[in-house]
Amino acid sequence: MPIVRRLIPILAFIAVRVLAWTLRFRFQDRCGVTRGEMKSPIICVFWHNRLLLTGIIHGRFCPGRRAHCLTSPSKDGDIIARTMRLFGIGSVRGSSSRRGFAAIRELAAILEKGDDVGIAPDGPRGPKYRLQPGAVKLAQITSIPVVPLFIEYSRYWELKSWDGFRIPKPFSCVSVVYGPRHEVYQTMDDAGFEYERVRLEKILAGGGEGA
Numbered sequence: 001m002p003i004v005r006r007l008i009p010i011l012a013f014i015a016v017r018v019l020a021w022t023l024r025f026r027f028q029d030r031c032g033v034t035r036g037e038m039k040s041p042i043i044c045v046f047w048h049n050r051l052l053l054t055g056i057i058h059g060r061f062c063p064g065r066r067a068h069c070l071t072s073p074s075k076d077g078d079i080i081a082r083t084m085r086l087f088g089i090g091s092v093r094g095s096s097s098r099r100g101f102a103a104i105r106e107l108a109a110i111l112e113k114g115d116d117v118g119i120a121p122d123g124p125r126g127p128k129y130r131l132q133p134g135a136v137k138l139a140q141i142t143s144i145p146v147v148p149l150f151i152e153y154s155r156y157w158e159l160k161s162w163d164g165f166r167i168p169k170p171f172s173c174v175s176v177v178y179g180p181r182h183e184v185y186q187t188m189d190d191a192g193f194e195y196e197r198v199r200l201e202k203i204l205a206g207g208g209e210g211a
Contacts, residue, residue, distance in 0.1 A: 009082035048123035055087030072124035131201035139184035
């Protein structure tokens with residue numbers, strides 16, 4: 001079984017690259033991250049069920065920017081981390097229930113070094129489309145802006161998982177939108193923090209329309 005688990009990331013990497021060759025990408029950059037206009041690092045957030053093509057998207061549209069993603073410390077998270085590494089993206093292991101504070105410290109150090117950070121803020125266990133507090137805390141600690149990444153498929157399969165994980169069908173169209181930067185303001189109490197959390201959740205839930 002350990003040998004099989006070691007092979008899964010390689011097979012996943014190959015499968016995603018082959019699938020990507022068949023896809024048509026429509027791309028918008030509303031913050032300048034792909035045009036060299038933004039020299040500072042960003043915290044990039046996207047929904048968990050759009051995770052599949054993030055390695056391809058980063059390599060294709062942001063090849064000059066180093067990036068790391070937050071992945072669960074679980075066995076499934078290990079597979080994701082190993083797969084992302086094949087796409088040239090590093091990983092920090094942690095979740096809201098395990099290694100949460102340690103992961104935020106590691107991500108803050110990565111941002112301070114100048115590298116980008118990617119987070120699926122409703123993962124690793126949901127609820128679906130509910131933004132967990134980690135991304136807000138990280139943005140407040142570092143004063144780094146949050147950039148929503150919107151990914152939509154014209155045709156896709158949807159798995160019966162907690163997040164309704166989506167896999168684009170071959171030869172479908174993929175819409176990729178890097179939204180505008182959003183500052184996350186410092187807060188003095190729980191109510192203020194919840195306001196910022198909900199504000200970012202609504203931005204990401206907007207799907208890029210009118211952003």
